[in-house]
Amino acid sequence: MTAVTTAPRSKPGRPLRRTASGKIRRPHTFGEWCLLVLAIVLAVIVVFPLVMLLLNAFKSPQDYATSGPLDFPRSFYTDGLVNFWVGKNFPRALWNSIFISGMVAVLGVVVAVLNAFAIGIGRVRGRTWITLLFLMANLLPQEMLVYPLFTMFDKAHLLSNPWSVILTFTVIQGAFGTYLLASLYGTFPKEILEAAAIDGASRWRTLRKVVVPVSRPTLSVLMVFFFIWTWNEFLLPLSFLNRPDSLTVPLVLEQLSGERQTDVTTLISATLLSVIPTIVFFLIFQRTLTRGITAGAVK
């Protein structure tokens, strides 16, 4: 590590050169190589469990039992995948997850836009307190919500119905959206709004034709996040969704892993299958995600 701190300013005969981009070109020091290796090793440790998953998902039970998890597969066995796909009706779970997360993404953003319009652009009185009231949904531990909502949805015959989860997470995600959009709309370019008002546009029309289109990039980032967050939720869906055909992807996997008769290879294939949609989504929206996380962090 000390090599880093003693990086020479310039070596005789090899003066520092600036490239067009302003980078300083000099040979990499030993310390820099060490840090590079350190970062790569840590990244390998992070992906290690996922690589193991891929390595073992297609092993037959005998193969797994004899060679163990670290060896390369000697067979190409897909019964584990099929067991999970058919036995737990994975396509149904996939659809449930897509439907619930998609609905929450859209409805959460709609609610957030309406709230944020009144708070950020309408600047209603007591807006700080109203924002706090909304934000409560996001801050509350879910065990505070679970039982009253369970009894409420039970009475409304909404248990095992996707709408129990959709309604709940529309509020929870919408709360975060309200918080984020309210500060964004608070700095909305006034000239555009005034121009719309001079043209005789009503508030509702201004919201639909001016505010929403201008803030579309942020809204799409929010949608991506609401989708993923809802997809990953566990406690509340676990409590509200009980019938086998109502389960989401995390729930069917949890159910499978809880069953005593599940063999290890089926569980590994099932875990791989459950990770795949997330990874696909991650690859598609990687840029949006990194942009979005930081948008939420910096005020």
Next chain:
Amino acid sequence: MSARTVRTRPPEDLPLIPSGGKKPLAYWLYFIPGILLTLGIVVYPVVYNVWLSFHSWRGGFTIPEFVGLENWGQLMGDSSFWMSFRNIIFMIIAMVIIPTLVGLVLAAILFDVIGRRFSGRLASFLRATFYLPQVIPIAVAGVLFGWVLYPDKTGVLNQFLTWVTGSEVAINWVGGEGRTALFSVMLLMVWVQIGYPVVIFMAALQRVDPELYEAAELDGAGWFRRFHAITRPMIRPEVFVVALTTTIAALKVFGPVFILTQGGPNKATYVPSYYAYIQFFGNGTNKGYAAAIATAVTIVVAVVAVLFLRAQRRAEQKEA
């Protein structure tokens, strides 16, 4: 904009759209869906739970009986409850302290060394790799770690350790004596959380003027000194945000415990949310007691949030 509205409302309270004589009250109409939903999904449960925490109720068709502070008194002397709160401290170590510290160093290495001295694309690729566990559903991650940490010598991690050390390792990770079960949950949470601070801190580093680094570098300041003198103070706001959001997340941990250890062995990995959950949904348990647990956690979350925001405001004022 009539003179009347200007007089009654200070300019920063005026709607951004000129109201042209119409009452700004109409904006309240936009709250209707949000407020109605929030009343039903958030306010009602909170009121219900606080009310329930003063009652004894076995669920079903029995009638809740008012018991005053009995649940709360019992809670104060309940070792399981305190155990679950003590475990929160371990969750904070795994979800706040380790990821923030490691994330700070990693972000600096990725941005400052790898991004600037090797390749920007490699830096983004590594950042994406660290972030990947964040998008995997916690339940799926839990099942995955249940397999990786499989107790006997056929477990992935045990086999790996056997391979590395050369002697047979058969640690009973999830069900083990002492702290190993808690350690397993912590390991999972570190894995899940590590990418979040890396992404945020790297974005924060982009705000820092590169000239500043170069000037320091030309003055002979080494990497560590630059990190200490420039990077650390610049990204303090982000450190606050990360610490606040992850601390609140640590107070709410449920999935990993539910899936990996079921609170065991012998309640060693109880966390408040798990304790409340099994009290709420257990057969014939006192739902009022569960409501008291949930309310207590809520109070703690609120206190933590307020303390954090106050500290942040104080730090900002000190800087200004």
